[in-house]
Amino acid sequence: MVNQLKEYLRDPFLRRLYTEIRNAGPLKSIAVDITHVCNIRCAGCYFFGEGMDQHHSPEDEAAFDAFIMREKARGTNFVTIVGGEPSLVLPRLKKIHDNFWMNVATNGLRKIPYEGFEKMPIGVAVWGNHETDKRLRGGGKRDIFAQALHNYRDDPRAFWYYTATPGNAHEIETVVAQCVDNGNCVLFNFYCDLLGLGGDLDYRRGFAEVRREINRMIERYPNKILMTSYFSKVVSTGRLYDEHWGYEVCTSISSDNEVNRERIKNGKPYNPHFRAYNADFSSTRRCCTGVDRDCASCFDTWEHFSWVMLNMKKHLGSQQEFINWLTTMYLFYMTNRIVDFDAGRKLLPEMHRRVGDIS
Numbered sequence: 030m031v032n033q034l035k036e037y038l039r040d041p042f043l044r045r046l047y048t049e050i051r052n053a054g055p056l057k058s059i060a061v062d063i064t065h066v067c068n069i070r071c072a073g074c075y076f077f078g079e080g081m082d083q084h085h086s087p088e089d090e091a092a093f094d095a096f097i098m099r100e101k102a103r104g105t106n107f108v109t110i111v112g113g114e115p116s117l118v119l120p121r122l123k124k125i126h127d128n129f130w131m132n133v134a135t136n137g138l139r140k141i142p143y144e145g146f147e148k149m150p151i152g153v154a155v156w157g158n159h160e161t162d163k164r165l166r167g168g169g170k171r172d173i174f175a176q177a178l179h180n181y182r183d184d185p186r187a188f189w190y191y192t193a194t195p196g197n198a199h200e201i202e203t204v205v206a207q208c209v210d211n212g213n214c215v216l217f218n219f220y221c222d223l224l225g226l227g228g229d230l231d232y233r234r235g236f237a238e239v240r241r242e243i244n245r246m247i248e249r250y251p252n253k254i255l256m257t258s259y260f261s262k263v264v265s266t267g268r269l270y271d272e273h274w275g276y277e278v279c280t281s282i283s284s285d286n287e288v289n290r291e292r293i294k295n296g297k298p299y300n301p302h303f304r305a306y307n308a309d310f311s312s313t314r315r316c317c318t319g320v321d322r323d324c325a326s327c328f329d330t331w332e333h334f335s336w337v338m339l340n341m342k343k344h345l346g347s348q349q350e351f352i353n354w355l356t357t358m359y360l361f362y363m364t365n366r367i368v369d370f371d372a373g374r375k376l377l378p379e380m381h382r383r384v385g386d387i388s
C-alpha cells in the first residue's frame with residue numbers, strides 16, 4: 030500500500046494535492062444544529078420530518094459558550110453548521126467561525142453579513158429552477174432562489190448547494206448558468222423524497238439524467254463546479270466498490286450515541302470523533318440527517334464525502350482510483366477553506382480533467 034502511494038505521488042500534480050491535505054492535518058469534525066428555528070418549511074426537509082426541531086436551543090448564551098469550550102477541549106477542529114436556519118442566530122454563528130474551520134448551510138433568504146464573517150464558507154441552498162424551488166421551498170409563493178441570488182451576488186464566500194431532484198434534470202443547465210453568472214461556484218446534492226411525494230421527486234427513478242447534466246456542467250464550467258463526475262456518481266448511485274450505501278457503511282454516525290453501538294462493531298470505517306448535535310447543544314442523534322429514517326433515501330453529499338474520504342484504502346488499486354479519491358478529498362478541503370480556496374479554484378479544471386467523465 031505504501032509503495033503504491035509512493036508510486037502515485039511521483040506525479041507532481043497529485044503530490045501537490047496530497048501534500049496540502051496532509052499538511053492541514055486530520056479533521057475532527059462534528060455537525061451542529063445551531064438553532065431549532067427556521068423561517069421556511071421545505072417540502073420533505075429531513076430536519077422537520079425527523080422531529081429534530083423538538084430539541085430547542087437554550088437562550089442562555091453561557092450554555093452555547095460552554096458547548097464551544099467542551100468541543101475545543103475534545104479536539105474538534107471542523108464544524109458543519111445546519112439547523113434550523115443559521116442566519117437567524119448570527120452572533121452564535123460568528124463564535125463558531127472564530128473558533129473552528131467550519132461550513133454553514135443556509136436557505137439564502139437572509140444574507141449572512143460580510144463583516145465579521147469574511148472567510149466563512151457558505152453553502153446556499155437551491156432545489157431547482159425558480160418554479161420548482163418556489164414549489165418545494167417557497168410554499169408555492171416565495172421565490173427564495175431569486176432573493177438568495179441577490180444576497181450572494183459576487184460573494185466569494187458563497188457556493189450553491191444545489192439539491193437536484195431526479196425528474197428535473199432539464200432544469201440544471203439554467204440553474205447552474207444563473208449561479209455562475211451570479212459569480213458563485215456550485216456543489217450538487219441530491220433530493221431525498223422523505224414525504225414520499227413521488228413523481229419527479231422519487232429517488233427510486235434514479236439520478237442518471239441528473240448525472241449526465243452534472244457532467245455537462247463540469248465540461249462547460251470546469252472552474253466552477255465543486256464536484257467531480259466520480260463523486261457525483263458515488264453519491265447518486267450509493268455505490269462504492271463492493272459497498273452499497275446504507276446505515277451499515279455510513280461513516281458520519283454519532284460515535285457517543287448508544288443507538289450506534291452495534292454499527293460501530295461491524296468493522297466498517299466510521300469517524301470516531303464525529304457527533305451530530307441537536308440544537309440543545311448536548312444531545313446527539315444517530316447521524317446528521319437522520320433519527321430513524323431509512324438510509325436508502327439519503328443522498329446527502331456531506332455524508333457521502335466522509336464515506337469516500339474514510340475509504341482511502343479501497344482507492345489504491347490504480348492511479349485513476351487514487352485520483353478519484355484524492356480529488357474528492359481535496360474538494361472537501363478546498364470548499365471548506367481548510368486549504369486555500371483561490372489556489373484550489375485554479376486547479377479545478379485539471380482535477381476534472383484527471384477524473385474525466387464517469388457516466
Ligand SMILES: C[S@@+](CC[C@H](N)C(=O)[O-])C[C@H]1O[C@@H](n2cnc3c(N)ncnc32)[C@H](O)[C@@H]1O
Binds near residue numbers: 112137218219
Ligand atoms: C436542513 S437544512 C438546514 C440549513 C438551512 N436552513 C438550509 O436550508 O440550508 C440543511 C441542508 O439539508 C438540505 N436538505 C434538507 N432536506 C433535504 C432533503 N429531503 N433532501 C436533500 N437535501 C435536503 C437543505 O437543502 C440544506 O442544504
